[in-house]
Amino acid sequence: MTGRMEAKTKPIGAVRWGIAGLCVAVAACAFVVRPMVASNAAGGLGKRADDEITSALRTPQGAARRHALARAEGLALRELARSPARSDAWARLAYARSLAGGALTPKATQALLTSYATAPYDGELMLWRTAFVFGNWSRASLPLREAAFEEANAFGRFNVQRKALAKIPPMLDDSSGQFALMFALEGGPGG
Numbered sequence: 001m002t003g004r005m006e007a008k009t010k011p012i013g014a015v016r017w018g019i020a021g022l023c024v025a026v027a028a029c030a031f032v033v034r035p036m037v038a039s040n041a042a043g044g045l046g047k048r049a050d051d052e053i054t055s056a057l058r059t060p061q062g063a064a065r066r067h068a069l070a071r072a073e074g075l076a077l078r079e080l081a082r083s084p085a086r087s088d089a090w091a092r093l094a095y096a097r098s099l100a101g102g103a104l105t106p107k108a109t110q111a112l113l114t115s116y117a118t119a120p121y122d123g124e125l126m127l128w129r130t131a132f133v134f135g136n137w138s139r140a141s142l143p144l145r146e147a148a149f150e151e152a153n154a155f156g157r158f159n160v161q162r163k164a165l166a167k168i169p170p171m172l173d174d175s176s177g178q179f180a181l182m183f184a185l186e187g188g189p190g191g
Contacts, residue, residue, distance in 0.1 A: 056099060087119035088122075094108045094112035094132075120147065126161065137172075
């Protein structure tokens with residue numbers, strides 16, 4: 001299960017994508033987006049956490065990988081101690097915890113829900129959160145599903161974001177997540 005999740009959320013460098021940016025790896029059409037910081041907010045801890053996640057994904061399963069993910073989680077927590085309203089830091093914490101747990105764990109779910117609570121419609125995180133939650137739809141809690149559905153539904157109303165969001169469903173392994181995202185984009189409940 002861990003391999004499937006990584007194939008869909010493999011990160012790249014320290015570049016932050018904008019509202020309409022969808023980073024797709026040409027080889028294997030894998031998602032290569034992740035929550036990242038645009039600046040050195042909170043003392044650059046976010047970038048350092050991103051670097052640890054990148055390091056962990058390049059490291060085979062084992063102690064070194066677990067150590068890198070633990071460092072990434074620690075850096076994300078330090079970033080949140082300095083700036084608790086950063087939705088990208090909460091998403092980063094959720095990602096590190098999911099990778100460490102091999103799936104969408106309860107602690108990762110809570111961190112991602114907090115990301116949505118701090119910024120329910122975050123244009124810079126929208127594509128990452130959409131791909132991550134809908135890619136884990138079968139394991140996501142109802143509140144997490146509702147938050148992701150509402151964000152995708154809202155951003156799906158804008159042509160540029162809709163085009164970027166429409167590229168996500170075929171890349172998801174979770175067929176129920178594919179259907180739910182397509183429904184959100186078609187203006188499902190609330191749309």
